Amino acid sequence: MKTYQDFKFNEKTKEFIRLNGFVEPTPIQNAVIPMAIKGKDIVAISDTGTGKTHAFLIPLMERVDTSQQIVQAVITAPTRELAMQIFKNAKVMMEADPTLRVKLITGGIERSKMADSIKQQPHIVIGTPGRIKDLFLEQSVLRVDTASIYVVDEADMTLEYGFLDDVDAICGRMKDHLQMMAFSATIPNALKPFLKKYMSAPQTIHMKDAHASNPKIEHVLIPCKHKSYGETLLDIMPGFMPYVCLIFANTRDDAGEVAALLRKNGKTIVEIHGGLQARQRKQAMKQLESSERSYVVATDIAARGLDVEGITHVVSLGFPSELDFYIHRSGRTGRAGKEGTCFALYKESDEKAIRTLREKGIHFEHRNFKNGSWQELKPFGQKMITKNDVREKEIAKTLTRKNEKVKPGYKKKKAEMVKKIKQKERRDHIRNEIKEQRKERYKTAQRLKSKGIIE
Template sequence: MSNFKKHSFSEKTMAFLDANNFTELTLIQDASVDSIIAGKDLIAVADTGTGKTHAFLIPLMEKINSDEARTQAIITAPTRELAYQIYDFALVMKEVDPQLTIELVIGGTDRNRMSDRLVKNPHIVIGTPGRIKDMFVDEAVLRADLADIIIVDEADMTFEFGFLNDVDQIISRMKKDVQVAVYSATILKEMSTFLDKYLEQPNTIRIKKSEAFSPNIDHHLISTKHLKYEETLYNLLQTINPYVCVIFCKTREEVDKTFDYLRSKNLKTLKISGGQSSRERIRSLKDLKSQEYTYIVATDIAARGLDIDGITHVVSLGLPSDLNFYTHRAGRTGRSNRHGTSYVIYDKVDVSSIFSLKNRGIHFEFKQIRNNEIVDAKSIFSERKDNYNEDKEIAKVLYRKNAKVKPGYKKKRKQEIDRIKQKRRREMIRKSIKEQQVERGKASQAEKRGK
């Protein structure tokens, strides 16, 4: 039986659900929609792919009064790609209510045209924190102060990318009783000051994720055997028949090289990378929606949070320095009780990381490509001790000798290791953001010289 009835949705909202071909709400949607409709502040924690976006679009369909010519809802997302994805999902609302106005506010678009649209007070504004702040605080063309609700999507990523201060400046200038809803995969301790400042007695919802890796995913390891990553990848792609295959690279340069290589082999391939211009990235997202591309080459940062349907295979060209990203990569497939396969094409530099993932509970099977078939290969696990440490810094924490064992030392040790990993993750993200800023600056200078 559908869980729609218990929420007493209006005909308009039911039409929106029908337009999306929804027959039942997901766990995060079922748990959070009533809080937003009732005007309660909300913290909702759930993984990507659980239906978080519609968890706030559904109640907005219920709340927005399109007869009122004012901005009623602000939605922030940490990247242009995520903002565009939300905007694309939200456009279905206009099919149900043609009077509804929705605007996308992101960088890389014409500011004058954007200003002209924002002075008309669109009902819903979706965008990145920096550009929304510019339009609201600096240029005063966006009347966010009239809005009843602000939704901060992917709040943990917003914090990690350094954009939470922009969100702070936006909310601080909105009405005092503005409703705040925060959606996130995790709630970091460092976010508590922001949450305490703006959320008043929020309802907190946590959709518990399984600690174990999905049983619907097979994890396979394939050695390069002195070939290049992209050459081994091409040999693998000749043996599988994916519906959608996402290929993860560690850097934008590797994305470009792999993309060019696959295109040279006449494989219809799409890339998603921070090195692309704004127009290229938006075009990639539109192409992604068309479902005409079987192969998608991406970096972890650029693809993070994007909802890509129908992924049957994931391929990692080497392993990321932050092994948590492997969890996110593999978790792209095997969803909704479907079967998925994650391949790791590895070289000698990846062996230490493979042992670390094995110690975290991932069951790998070793494979090789022979005569255009995937067959079993000899395992390397028997060649080394299973308790191979992730790295020297973490090993020091795990195995240092204490003069006296104190109560709770295991918990403190885990917290220290988590801090080390979190620090590295932030350093990696900050480095990536700086590189993207440099690339965008170069592209901007090149455009100016070309005019």
């Protein structure tokens, strides 16, 4: 195993490593750093928590020439939280070399103030694609066309949330011989044309995700039945005591709705998603850093890259359309040799996703929390005996009863009995349907009242 002393770094890079307290590089750092320093194009497939941020910051520390007063490297992330996280790590670079200028470029700051703050061009730019594009192409105050290195962090999320066009617009105006490094948890097919356009013989580094098959992570399926994800979450919360619990919703609206429900029921939480205002997002980040909350409600994009320590439990409210994201969700716990639990709340519409994940090797327990205790349920997919099954068995017994003396008209009588049983089943089914519809209408009305839409 290499140590950082085995690399022939300059003194400023060595100081940067010393200030971080690093001794040994992580596997992705060990693979990326030598090639990045040589100027190779790189596609690095790695999950959050593997040390990928310093896998590109250390080569930048080594290569940036502060005697040149121009932008030399650009790093983009799909959200301001991710950009802030990278910038937080990059601040140590400026401690190691006071002549180095690193600038954070994101939304939430007035355009005029941002433009005034970069009259002297930074050496490294970190930010969101849209704001960098605005200052570069619209206002012409940020000269990123002088940069020879471009890092796309969380490339799959950049694609999924529609920011790849902004990255394309920026890169299209930069140097022809641009070194590009893309870091991503997955490489969707739709991302490949972009990488092919800007990369020349890229080196692909795929760090195997050990979290998917981590035996220390317990995956537990929780049926919602007729309840919402939020209501089911409230039901099971008394059944576990987390240090930090990360709760994933599939959309920002779902995250906001669940967060509101939890607060209404007296839970103190951190809420992080794209639907929040800049001030709210900054406040949420501060709460995370100071460990003021045990429960964090987030979307996949908001949680990606967030450095939250001590996550003991993950709750997945349903399953994401991209099932690899479920694996990344569950992989946020059970790290550093510790145990973790991932609760997956599911409805009937999630059953296909569950079967697919089982085929990928994930073993699910099947439980419910009721009357103050956890109850083991039949393994998922095992056929349950329903009322219809009982009815069919009774009919079959009636029609095939042995040693019964045949009486005149017995076939007609049995047919009438079967008809009555089926009619009763239909009536019961209709009654239950009407009850469920009333419950749903009542819940909808309560939600609309809480939002002030109706009185």
